[in-house]
Amino acid sequence: MCKKFSHNYCYNLSSYQNAPLYLSETYLRLCIVIIPQLLCQLLYNFYVMKKILVSECLYGGRVVRYDGGDVPLLDPVFLKWKEEERLIPVCPEVFGGLPTPRADAQRKGDGVFTGAGADVTAAFRAGAEEALRLAVAEDVCFCIMKADSPSCGSKKVYDGTFTGNKVPGQGLAVEMLRNAGFTVFDESDMDEASALLAKLESE
Ligand code: SF4
Numbered sequence: 706m707c708k709k710f711s712h713n714y715c716y717n718l719s720s721y722q723n724a725p726l727y728l729s730e731t732y733l734r735l736c737i738v739i740i741p742q743l744l745c746q747l748l749y750n751f752y753v754m755k756k757i758l759v760s761e762c763l764y765g766g767r768v769v770r771y772d773g774g775d776v777p778l779l780d781p782v783f784l785k786w787k788e789e790e791r792l793i794p795v796c797p798e799v800f801g802g803l804p805t806p807r808a809d810a811q812r813k814g815d816g817v818f819t820g821a822g823a824d825v826t827a828a829f830r831a832g833a834e835e836a837l838r839l840a841v842a843e844d845v846c847f848c849i850m851k852a853d854s855p856s857c858g859s860k861k862v863y864d865g866t867f868t869g870n871k872v873p874g875q876g877l878a879v880e881m882l883r884n885a886g887f888t889v890f891d892e893s894d895m896d897e898a899s900a901l902l903a904k905l906e907s908e
Contacts, residue, residue, distance in 0.1 A: 755905055756791050758840045758882070759783075760851040763892055764794035771798070773806035776851065780895045783849070793843045797856040797878040801832025812855045813865035817877060820867045826877075829856055833878035837885055845887070846905050849898055850879055852891040859889045 761769045764787065765777025786792050799805065808819035816826040833856060840848065850857035854876050862874040879889050890898045 750790060754789065754791050755846040755902060756793050756843045757786060757898075757902070758836070758843070758845040758848040758850075758887070759792045759794055760849070760854070760857045761794040761796035761799070762851055763849065764792060767794075767796075768805055769796040769799050770805065771807045771809050778849075778892050780892070782895055782899050783892075793839060793845060795836040795839055795878075797832035797836045797876075798829065799832065800835040801828035801830070803828050803832070809867070810855050811863040811865045811867060812874060812876070817855050818865065829877045832856065833876075833881045836878045837881045840882060840887055841885070847888040847890065847898065847901060848879075848882055849890045849892065849894070850876070850882075852893065857891075859891050 759778075761767060762775045763778040763783070765775050768775060770776070783792075798807070803825065808821065808823065808825075810817050810819045810825050810829070816824060817829045818824055818826075836856075850859055852858055853861055853863065853871060855862055856876040856878040858874065858876040859879045860873065860875070861871040862876060864870045864872045875883070875889075882889055888901070
């Protein structure tokens with residue numbers, strides 16, 4: 706009995722000692738390098754990295770625009786931020802329950818109407834509220850929203866006549882974000898956005 710045990714023990718010990726070196730090296734690498742790195746990355750992403758709210762059609766990869774397309778922003782800095790997972794994509798109109806594709810709509814005063822005259826203000830407002838809720842929940846440092854949209858435009862919007870004419874103004878979601886104190890850029894403002902992020906991260 707004792708001999709058998711001793712034999713098995715020696716056999717097991719020898720198997721362990723002869724285990725392929727890469728197994729113990731992989732285990733050590735996992736414990737000493739990979740897991741701590743992953744934990745640090747998670748903590749950094751969660752507590753330190755500044756997040757940015759972006760229009761989902763600029764983020765790309767999901768069909769959200771009224772015309773069934775998207776307009777992914779290919780600016781290298783934007784793509785780097787995307788890779789760093791600091792971008793929070795939102796589509797206020799989809800959040801508001803509107804289908805894709807959907808009727809083109811434009812702001813007219815405080816409301817939003819389709820070309821056929823349907824009042825879609827309630828859906829736009831509900832989606833804008835959800836985008837704002839996410840901006841607050843994710844503690845974003847600023848927003849980059851699609852130019853000219855009745856939800857996401859930040860400088861100009863179409864004038865409500867469906868003739869292609871734009872007037873100074875902002876979309877409903879941007880209006881809510883700004884009223885809540887968020888800075889909003891559009892896709893042509895990447896230099897300014899980049900400078901602001903660098904300033905915020907150096908503080
Ligand atoms: S609501 Fe904003 S995010 Fe959604 S498709 Fe229009 S511009 Fe893009």
